[in-house]
Amino acid sequence: MSAREAILKKVRASLGASPEDGARREAAEHRLASPPRGIIPARGQLGDEERVVLFCKMAEKVSASVQRVERAEDVPAAVADYLRARNLPASVRMGGDPRLEAMPWARLKSLEIKNGKAGYEDEVGVSHASVGVAETGTIAMFSGPGNPTTVNFLPEHHIVVVDAKDIEGDLESVMSRVREKFGKGQMPRTLNFITGPSRSGDIEQKLLLGAHGPRALHLIVVG
Amino acid sequence: MLDTKTNSAPKVGLFVTCLVDLFRPSVGFAAVKLLEDAGCVVEVPPAQTCCGQPAYNSGDREDTRAIARNTIEAFEGYDYIVAPSGSCAGMLKKHYPLLFKGEAIEQQAVEFSNKVHELVSFLVDVIGVKSVSARHEGSVTYHDSCSGLRELRIRSQPRALLSSVEGLEIREMKEADVCCGFGGTFCVKYPDISNAIVGKKTQNIRESGADTLLAGDLGCLMNMAGKLQREGSGMKVRHVAEVLAGMDDTPPIGGGRN
Amino acid sequence: MQITSPSFKENSRGALADAQLQKALGNVRAGFIDKRLKAVEALPEFDLLRDNARAIKDHVLAHLDLYLEAYEKKVTESGGHVHWAETAEDARRIVLDICRKANARTVTKGKSMITEEIGLNDFLEAEGIRPVETDLGEYIIQLRGEHPSHIIAPAVHLNKEQVEADFRRVHKHLAEGRDLSEPESLLGEARSVLRSEYFAADVGITGANFLVAETGTSIIVTNEGNGDLTQILPRVHIVMASLEKIVPTLDDASQILRVLARSATGQDMSVYTTLSTGPRRPGDPDGPEEYHVVLLDNGRSSMLGTEFQEMLRCIRCGACMNHCPVYHAVGGHAYGWVYPGPMGAVLTPSLIGVDKAGHLPNASTFCGRCEEVCPMRIPLPKMMRHWREREFERGLNPATQRYGLGLWAFFAKRPRLYRLASSLGIPVLSLLGGGKRRFRYLPLAGGWTKYRDLPAPEGRTFMQQWRDGGASVRARVA
Numbered sequence A: 001m002s003a004r005e006a007i008l009k010k011v012r013a014s015l016g017a018s019p020e021d022g023a024r025r026e027a028a029e030h031r032l033a034s035p036p037r038g039i040i041p042a043r044g045q046l047g048d049e050e051r052v053v054l055f056c057k058m059a060e061k062v063s064a065s066v067q068r069v070e071r072a073e074d075v076p077a078a079v080a081d082y083l084r085a086r087n088l089p090a091s092v093r094m095g096g097d098p099r100l101e102a103m104p105w106a107r108l109k110s111l112e113i114k115n116g117k118a119g120y121e122d123e124v125g126v127s128h129a130s131v132g133v134a135e136t137g138t139i140a141m142f143s144g145p146g147n148p149t150t151v152n153f154l155p156e157h158h159i160v161v162v163d164a165k166d167i168e169g170d171l172e173s174v175m176s177r178v179r180e181k182f183g184k185g186q187m188p189r190t191l192n193f194i195t196g197p198s199r200s201g202d203i204e205q206k207l208l209l210g211a212h213g214p215r216a217l218h219l220i221v222v223g
Numbered sequence B: 001m002l003d004t005k006t007n008s009a010p011k012v013g014l015f016v017t018c019l020v021d022l023f024r025p026s027v028g029f030a031a032v033k034l035l036e037d038a039g040c041v042v043e044v045p046p047a048q049t050c051c052g053q054p055a056y057n058s059g060d061r062e063d064t065r066a067i068a069r070n071t072i073e074a075f076e077g078y079d080y081i082v083a084p085s086g087s088c089a090g091m092l093k094k095h096y097p098l099l100f101k102g103e104a105i106e107q108q109a110v111e112f113s114n115k116v117h118e119l120v121s122f123l124v125d126v127i128g129v130k131s132v133s134a135r136h137e138g139s140v141t142y143h144d145s146c147s148g149l150r151e152l153r154i155r156s157q158p159r160a161l162l163s164s165v166e167g168l169e170i171r172e173m174k175e176a177d178v179c180c181g182f183g184g185t186f187c188v189k190y191p192d193i194s195n196a197i198v199g200k201k202t203q204n205i206r207e208s209g210a211d212t213l214l215a216g217d218l219g220c221l222m223n224m225a226g227k228l229q230r231e232g233s234g235m236k237v238r239h240v241a242e243v244l245a246g247m248d249d250t251p252p253i254g255g256g257r258n
Numbered sequence C: 001m002q003i004t005s006p007s008f009k010e011n012s013r014g015a016l017a018d019a020q021l022q023k024a025l026g027n028v029r030a031g032f033i034d035k036r037l038k039a040v041e042a043l044p045e046f047d048l049l050r051d052n053a054r055a056i057k058d059h060v061l062a063h064l065d066l067y068l069e070a071y072e073k074k075v076t077e078s079g080g081h082v083h084w085a086e087t088a089e090d091a092r093r094i095v096l097d098i099c100r101k102a103n104a105r106t107v108t109k110g111k112s113m114i115t116e117e118i119g120l121n122d123f124l125e126a127e128g129i130r131p132v133e134t135d136l137g138e139y140i141i142q143l144r145g146e147h148p149s150h151i152i153a154p155a156v157h158l159n160k161e162q163v164e165a166d167f168r169r170v171h172k173h174l175a176e177g178r179d180l181s182e183p184e185s186l187l188g189e190a191r192s193v194l195r196s197e198y199f200a201a202d203v204g205i206t207g208a209n210f211l212v213a214e215t216g217t218s219i220i221v222t223n224e225g226n227g228d229l230t231q232i233l234p235r236v237h238i239v240m241a242s243l244e245k246i247v248p249t250l251d252d253a254s255q256i257l258r259v260l261a262r263s264a265t266g267q268d269m270s271v272y273t274t275l276s277t278g279p280r281r282p283g284d285p286d287g288p289e290e291y292h293v294v295l296l297d298n299g300r301s302s303m304l305g306t307e308f309q310e311m312l313r314c315i316r317c318g319a320c321m322n323h324c325p326v327y328h329a330v331g332g333h334a335y336g337w338v339y340p341g342p343m344g345a346v347l348t349p350s351l352i353g354v355d356k357a358g359h360l361p362n363a364s365t366f367c368g369r370c371e372e373v374c375p376m377r378i379p380l381p382k383m384m385r386h387w388r389e390r391e392f393e394r395g396l397n398p399a400t401q402r403y404g405l406g407l408w409a410f411f412a413k414r415p416r417l418y419r420l421a422s423s424l425g426i427p428v429l430s431l432l433g434g435g436k437r438r439f440r441y442l443p444l445a446g447g448w449t450k451y452r453d454l455p456a457p458e459g460r461t462f463m464q465q466w467r468d469g470g471a472s473v474r475a476r477v478a
Helices: A002-013 A022-033 A048-061 A072-085 A171-182 B016-021 B027-035 B061-075 B086-099 B107-116 B119-127 B148-152 B156-164 B191-207 B218-231 B240-244 C005-017 C019-041 C048-061 C064-077 C089-100 C113-117 C121-124 C137-145 C160-170 C185-198 C226-232 C249-263 C311-314 C325-330 C341-353 C369-373 C379-391 C399-412 C415-432 C462-470 C473-477
Strands: A065-069 A091-094 A112-115 A124-128 A131-133 A138-142 A155-164 A190-194 A215-221 B011-014 B042-044 B081-082 B116-118 B136-142 B166-170 B211-216 B234-239 C081-085 C106-109 C132-134 C201-204 C210-212 C219-220 C237-241 C272-276 C289-298
Touching: A002 C064, A002 C081, A022 C048, A022 C064, A048 A065, A048 A215, A065 A072, A065 C089, A072 A155, A072 A215, A131 A171, A131 A190, A138 A155, A138 A171, A138 C113, A171 A190, A171 C249, B011 B027, B016 B218, B016 C415, B016 C462, B027 B042, B027 B119, B027 B234, B027 B240, B027 C462, B042 C341, B061 B086, B061 B107, B061 C113, B061 C399, B081 B119, B081 B211, B086 B107, B086 B116, B086 B148, B116 B119, B119 B156, B119 B240, B136 B156, B136 B240, B148 C369, B156 B166, B191 B218, B191 C005, B191 C325, B211 B218, B211 B240, B218 B234, B234 B240, B234 C341, C005 C019, C005 C064, C005 C325, C019 C249, C019 C325, C048 C249, C048 C311, C064 C081, C064 C289, C081 C089, C081 C121, C089 C121, C089 C201, C089 C237, C089 C289, C106 C226, C113 C121, C113 C237, C121 C132, C132 C137, C160 C185, C185 C226, C201 C226, C210 C249, C219 C226, C219 C249, C226 C272, C311 C341, C325 C341, C341 C369, C341 C379, C369 C379, C415 C462
Parallel strands: A065 A215, A091 A112, A091 A124, A124 A155, A155 A215, B011 B042, B011 B081, B081 B116, B136 B166, B136 B211, B211 B234, C081 C289, C106 C132, C106 C201, C201 C237, C237 C289
Antiparallel strands: A131 A138, A138 A190, A190 C272, C210 C219, C219 C272
């Protein structure tokens, strides 16, 4: 008997269940087919503008910096401002996300844009979030050809663009979007929910920013 | 305050608790006074001993069940069963029914359990007592004993009645809701750990600046009083019922002629 | 790891006498409790979410075999591999095989209690593979050759001076005169040292907070980002998880996530919640090329259907130990194995046997604070009591305790005899109390009087006084 069979057999024996029990099977299949939504906090259930305001407030509460711009065209200048204000080199790592590529980066002559996955030496990464979550100030990043996961973790500074129209009230709405975008039961290889910059409290419970991931998280909300 | 529906005084069986019976009868008399002042008729069934927690928490289920059966029988026929202890009342109310799951006596245990209350919460929540006529000069700090607090949700009731005592000032200690380290047999099975826990507690008690420590459970009180006295503190320690009943003429717990 | 749970008492005495440890334990009390309370109070739906989280896990456990099968199917569909391990030994072997096939020399590790449970690091090292812990706390204790003393704050028993000394001892390649006096500089040094390890590693091993049956996804929740670097940089990612980590759907995971971080650290969400499904896809610029999940039983299946089944709802948030007066007093190492505090007091006897771990469920005051804060509403004191019952049935508790208890129970069951004995004994004891009304020492009560005085009885018992005319209390008051 394989370990798999042995374990499943033990589980069934302990539960006093038979694999042929149709009612149990139906209950499990039903839950997988139509996931119940559960308790959704009222906190994020707001009108469009209030939801964006809550998103910004919650993100700042977890030590992210937040900037709102009107149009996608304004993003490159906002990125350049961020770099200048912090005395960072004019060089960013950026995946090939089409939403980012459509922005007028060429106007910034001195800015170096490195495409592809992030490496050891990258100081600043720029990404586009797929969804924002207002209840906690969280961004959701779907990995894919234009969205390397390493950009989310290796650079010291992570600048993330999120469209105001993509800010949802709650976590479960992100899950619904995932099902719509990728198909039922399907996922991007990596889905990163990010809530503020990296931190650790492991030494004397003193909370410090910038553990292994980015020391700073800057959110640019478009719209 | 009387039962307006039947217009007759509620008949209360007092569960004295073994520690009050043996070590501090004053608490029992204070409880009787408070109940009678609230319009209850109080009786003390003689066939009671202990709630059974020492056996229950040592894993001795059979002896616990035997003790529980005795107690349930001893208290038949009362409107309410009241104990001056959150821990014992919690045992009677929350745990007795679990001891007889699926047995003929289970229904009886549930009916019994429905009638059980801790003294102070009974006065406030069931009878509707809003104030007591007592006087106590000085400041007190109140420790929330664990079972009363977490099993029976006793927190505001003693403070509400204490604030009606003339001359009394409440000074809250830090971490009033943290265990004192008594834990029944725990304090003698793991004396070193118990000592560390009660040491933190007495520090918070002393830092409150109050001159008297009150709580609703004699076990915890004896533990804290014993530690305070070993530390050389002059803090007076009493059961909350003594102060509420205005019966603070007896020497405090563990206190006598110095 | 060596089990020292049978010496819990000796371990505790050592812990209580350790001034460094006692100072560090102050951080547990100060660090977690208020933050949790604030986060909980800011979410009005918290208790409803707890109810739902409990219901979700209860449903999972009742259908565990079915969700395991569904989960495995989805992992396989997404190109990952599921390995089933009945025992710790099986799990270690499976991990070793994967590492050998990947020609691994260095393995990075995200924080995982289950790899502690199976003693993976020692095993890999003995096989010539170098495991590198990357969570800051885990890294520190690995340097010290210790084990975690807390399930989410593994180095909570240490002070910064101790960490500085370890870094100076191990990081010999760095300048001697560097300043390491503050946690900031210690973190910075660990960050730079570990950066090169992430890139050097051939295999990354993480645990999982959840496994999602709907999609075949593993979820890890971290704050540092080390778990992510561990799983995206090496060529091979191994997820090590026990059976009960399964949840049916993404929504179910979301519900439990809401109570997890709040209970653990008082955050609304941990910084990184990462959902991983299979290996990297065609066109992906990064991510592991192989994705393995090791599903470990190691005793869980035998907890199902018993009074300990509810323990399998545990999501390892650590709230129970953060609120435990016994944990605050002695710290995590005293418990003598992987899982400390109240959750350990229930789980450890299930995993290593109550004969070895008998002290753990006994060393509780039953104050109930653990159950009060448990996000999954696990009745921890009730289950500790179940262990005490099993011990009692098997006669495992000490003889003196049994005789004392037996003698007491003999009287407690016989009210008349009890009355008689107490009415004779108590007045004598009262007299012995003398003018001070208390004892500094009393034979057979040494456990009590070692540290505290014992208040003497007031005089005759309540029952005696009541019978002799105390029937109306007013008579006595007057």
